[in-house]
Amino acid sequence: MNAGGFGGTTGVYAVTLVILLLVLFFGFILPESRAKRARESMRESLEVGDRIFTQSGLHGVITSVDGDVVLLKVGTAGTEIEVARWSVLGIDSGGKPRGPRDPFRS
Numbered sequence: 372m373n374a375g376g377f378g379g380t381t382g383v384y385a386v387t388l389v390i391l392l393l394v395l396f397f398g399f400i401l402p403e404s405r406a407k408r409a410r411e412s413m414r415e416s417l418e419v420g421d422r423i424f425t426q427s428g429l430h431g432v433i434t435s436v437d438g439d440v441v442l443l444k445v446g447t448a449g450t451e452i453e454v455a456r457w458s459v460l461g462i463d464s465g466g467k468p469r470g471p472r473d474p475f476r477s
Contacts, residue, residue: 414456417441422463425454430463 417423417436423443424430429452435442439456 425458426460
């Protein structure tokens with residue numbers, strides 16, 4: 372018999388652990404990495420004239436893109452502000468945001 376006294380339960384625990392790790396990977400890690408790639412791709416594709424919104428809630432039109440800095444025209448007076456490229460949350464396409472898809476919403 373088994374000297375450890377555990378019987379066949381060690382294999383069951385190992386299989387359960389592997390299944391749990393697979394569920395974590397395919398349920399959380401993989402969708403998050405896909406969403407991160409989508410956000411990075413969207414930020415790299417920013418162009419002059421795009422209507423965007425930032426993480427802080429600013430909405431405006433891009434007037435210049437220079438490296439990691441985006442010049443944004445906000446308001447009706449034409450005020451221009453600089454924002455970091457990483458702070459852009461999405462591109463506004465006629466009232467329907469075109470940012471990266473949230474993997475946790477359907």
